[in-house]
Amino acid sequence: MSTKQRVVVVTGGGQGIGREYAIAFAARGDAVVIADLNSENAESVHREIQDQGGTSLAVVTNVADKASVDAMVQKTADRFGTVDVLINNAAIFSALKMKPFEEISPDEWEKVFAVNSRGVFLCAQAVAPYMKKQRSGRIVNISSSVVTTGRANYAHYVASKGAVSALNKSLATELGEYNITSNVVSPHGIVTEIPRETITDDQWAGMLAEQAIKRKGTPQDVVAAVVFLASEEAGYITGQTLLIDGGLRYT
Template structure:
């Protein structure tokens, strides 16, 4: 039996990068996966490339918009009746222009925080009734070890992900009475097919040199931890942050 057999899992930001990798693996592990993304065409392409005993479906979602989150919840209620897992992966990062924090505009700040911090809060809030229908629901918030690094040039991103880490702890406290687990998967630098113009070759080499494992992380390096957190092997694990960073930083 696969580890996520029979479970219904929502992955936000699943049209590319690590989100797409999560979705493909969850299908291989037997889950029914809802790929929720603003990029409907990209999500459909990922669905077409999945393979395994589970199944995948793409649905439109703007995580920063409550009405969009509510519409997704209504569709899932009518189609599947419950949600067993949520991976809050959608985030603004690759398109960020690095700059000193005093040069970040109000519009840039609001755009990043609306997706990276407001988004997970809205998604879980609107899916809560469906999560409560599961006998073992799990929420995985995707953080970032850029928070521990205090990485310069990304203050709005670091602030948002720092908020995600704190939100996980509070959500775990508030949702524990319903048997819903909430944890943070916190990656270090992960290199995907998504262009990232703000990371120079010199910066990449410096980060690799600082890791215990001197190789770049790929999306597949993250997905095993996500499967574990959603599975029955983690039924007593909640309110925790798991760093998957090749030894770049230590908690």
């Protein structure tokens, strides 16, 4: 793949899979912006990249807030000149409270949508002028396999990710004439350093029984796909969804 340095914004890059995207792009030689609500984690990933000789910037960002997103993209442009790649990864995910849909309050619903759906929209909107100007860009939106399967007690999350999958089609349609691609990567259960109570041991066993590949997913299983969709070589692939689910229900 091309080794030209690009400017890559990874939202939610302070932990979990987002951290792995940030480290992978930096290892490739790209300039990486870690845009996360958690300043300590964003700084920690920034230091990790610096220690490995990479180029990065930590910017505390709330993706749900337009002013915060615009300021993050402005800081990115001030430092690195443009934005070539946006990885729309930030979400209320590991911190999410699961509950039956009848018990989800309108406020909880709005909070999840504000980050998981509006955040994706606001970040795409903020980087688009830079990508349009240079007539190239890559947007990778992280959705989830639950959009295709549903999952009990997760209605706010599933619906918010469904919006991401649908928005992707609109972004691809509107941005294609500028050689900007927009694609979705939808992971299934991926184990990270963050403990989660949302999948019990019994549920893991049930999920693995339904997967063609009988192991839990790792961040590296997702990173390679995201790096590819963000590459110059993927310029004729847009509006697509890549499910990374170990072959769920192909058994």
